[in-house]
Amino acid sequence: MPTYIALTYTADVDWTRPEYAEEMKEYAAFGQAAAAIMKGGxxxxxxxxxxxxxxxxxxxxxxxxxxxxxxETKEALTGFYVLECADLDEAIATAAKIPAAWNGAVEVRPVVQF
Known part of the structure; x- marks a missing residue:
C-alpha cells in the first residue's frame, strides 16, 4: 500500500502548554480513529x-x-502523520479529519519508497 505524509500547518504554538489541552483531545481522537492506517507522527x-x-x-x-x-509564514509546519492508504483519495479523506485542516492546512504528499 502506498505511504503518504500529512504535514500539518497551524498557528505556531507550543502544543505541550495546558491551554491547548482541549484541542489536543481532538488530535487524540483523530489518532484513535485513524489507527489502522497511521504508521507514525x-x-x-x-x-x-x-x-x-x-x-x-x-x-x-x-x-x-x-x-x-x-x-516566515502565517502558519507553520507543526506536525506530521505517516499514513498508509490505498490511494491518494483515501489519504485526502483522512487528512480532512485531522484538526489542523479545520483551522490551518494539511499538505498530503506521497512518500518515495527506496
Whole structure:
C-alpha cells in the first residue's frame, strides 16, 4: 500500500502548554480513529526552537546555521502523520479529519519508497 505524509500547518504554538489541552483531545481522537492506517507522527515544537542548516559550498563545505525556520509564514509546519492508504483519495479523506485542516492546512504528499 502506498505511504503518504500529512504535514500539518497551524498557528505556531507550543502544543505541550495546558491551554491547548482541549484541542489536543481532538488530535487524540483523530489518532484513535485513524489507527489502522497511521504508521507514525508527531507534533513539533514551535519554530523558535528550529535551527536551519545550510552548506552553500556543497558537500564538505562550511556549515552555516541560523535560528528559526527556513521561511516566515502565517502558519507553520507543526506536525506530521505517516499514513498508509490505498490511494491518494483515501489519504485526502483522512487528512480532512485531522484538526489542523479545520483551522490551518494539511499538505498530503506521497512518500518515495527506496
Amino acid at each position: 508527531h507534533a513539533l515544537y514551535p519554530t523558535a526552537t528550529a535551527t536551519t542548516v545550510r552548506v552553500p559550498d556543497g558537500k564538505g563545505g562550511d556549515v552555516i546555521t541560523s535560528d528559526g525556520p527556513y521561511a
